[in-house]
Amino acid sequence: MSSDEEVREVEETNEVLFPEDRKINKIKNKEVRSRLFVKLKRQKRKAKIAEKKKRKEEGTNKPSKPTKTIESTREEDDTAFDKLDEEGNLEVRKDLENSEYAPYFARQYEPKVLITFSDNPAKKTMLFGRELQRIIPNALCRLRKRIPVKNIVESCNREGYTDILIINENMKQMNGLMVIHLPEGPTANFRLSSVRISKELRRKYQEISAHRPEVILNNFSTRLGNSVASMLAALFHYDPEFQGRRAVTFHNQRDYIFFRHHRYEFKKGEKGQKVGLRELGPRFTLKLRWVQSGVFDGKTAEYDWIISGRRHDLETSRRRFFL
Structure with a gap:
């Protein structure tokens, strides 16, 4: 399959893509890989937003975990x-x-x-x-x-x-x-x-x-x-x-x-x-x-x-x- 045909097939697809399915990393054409990664990232973001919206409507939206930082994981000090x-x-x-x-x-x-x-x-x-x-x-x-x-x-x-x-x-x-x-x-x-x-x-x-x-x-x-x-x-x-x-x-x-x-x-x-x-x-x-x-x-x-x-x-x- 040529590079143009790969791009055309991806752009016509509406389902969420995954790197293991499409084997993006093995595609030699840099431009094709770039387009695939951009489309994959966009679709994953839309899917994440839709899932979050669904959880919120169902009332099962869990609070996000606190972000771990160097300050929050500091070692205990005996003089604190x-x-x-x-x-x-x-x-x-x-x-x-x-x-x-x-x-x-x-x-x-x-x-x-x-x-x-x-x-x-x-x-x-x-x-x-x-x-x-x-x-x-x-x-x-x-x-x-x-x-x-x-x-x-x-x-x-x-x-x-x-x-x-x-x-x-x-x-x-x-x-x-x-x-x-x-x-x-x-x-x-x-x-x-x-x-x-x-x-x-x-x-x-x-x-x-x-x-x-x-x-x-x-x-x-x-x-x-x-x-x-x-x-x-x-x-x-x-x-x-x-x-x-x-x-x-x-x-x-x-x-x-x-x-x-x-x-x-x-x-x-x-x-x-x-x-x-x-x-x-x-x-x-x-x-x-x-x-x-x-x-x-x-x-x-x-x-x-x-x-x-x-x-x-x-x-x-x-x-x-x-x-």
């Missing part, structure tokens, strides 16, 4: 909150009561944040720092001017700052964010990636109001994750101004922390008032590298947690996460 017993929950409460951030959550002080950079920052890095200054209440953005981190810490302690953000870059590309909590730590270093400022998102810089934003921390489910979430939350004022309708979100997924900045918008529709989100920017992604118990010290520091440069040294599998 949902795995802790009564004694473990008591230890978590003690950790919170004795942590460096206990005075913040007790509202004993207002955060004051200094934002600085590595030496000779690129223009985009400086714009990113200025946008963080507008997002974080009571924050000040200043150039570093080759001042060592140790001297910055001492100066900030004298001036009453509570936290320091240092935006690092390599070859004019932002690649790191260091968060130092004052006066005695801890210090965390994050890998910084996927940075997009408001201009790149086609958002107007002037749209960011001066109201204090609401902070949303999502999916930090372990004791280490709780510490990191507390560090990020302590950068912002504990009393948000909800009339500004601004919200900043730190969403943890597979140990990647995604940052988004939105404003609530209310619109009147035919069925009533609708609520939407308008992204203001910037957006970026963080991944924890290490946590030091005190302020930054590159020589004699003690690490509470550190991830090795080699994946298999610490990460036993792709389904093990720490936050």
Whole structure:
């Protein structure tokens, strides 16, 4: 049978085709194989829709199975909150009561944040720092001017700052964010990636109001994750101004922390008032590298947690996460 006759026979057939019946893979003509596969896929899709419709009419439509992802099949962590017993929950409460951030959550002080950079920052890095200054209440953005981190810490302690953000870059590309909590730590270093400022998102810089934003921390489910979430939350004022309708979100997924900045918008529709989100920017992604118990010290520091440069040294599998 010639190729044209095969195609004509397929196009005239209305029954569902199967590869084993037609032996599509054995057809030498590439164009014929392609047409057969397209027709087969179309017919299978129609048959699936018809079967689903029939089950729905008969009331036997079963709920679809939940999709398996790396996140949903993550390995169990002994420090996860949902795995802790009564004694473990008591230890978590003690950790919170004795942590460096206990005075913040007790509202004993207002955060004051200094934002600085590595030496000779690129223009985009400086714009990113200025946008963080507008997002974080009571924050000040200043150039570093080759001042060592140790001297910055001492100066900030004298001036009453509570936290320091240092935006690092390599070859004019932002690649790191260091968060130092004052006066005695801890210090965390994050890998910084996927940075997009408001201009790149086609958002107007002037749209960011001066109201204090609401902070949303999502999916930090372990004791280490709780510490990191507390560090990020302590950068912002504990009393948000909800009339500004601004919200900043730190969403943890597979140990990647995604940052988004939105404003609530209310619109009147035919069925009533609708609520939407308008992204203001910037957006970026963080991944924890290490946590030091005190302020930054590159020589004699003690690490509470550190991830090795080699994946298999610490990460036993792709389904093990720490936050």
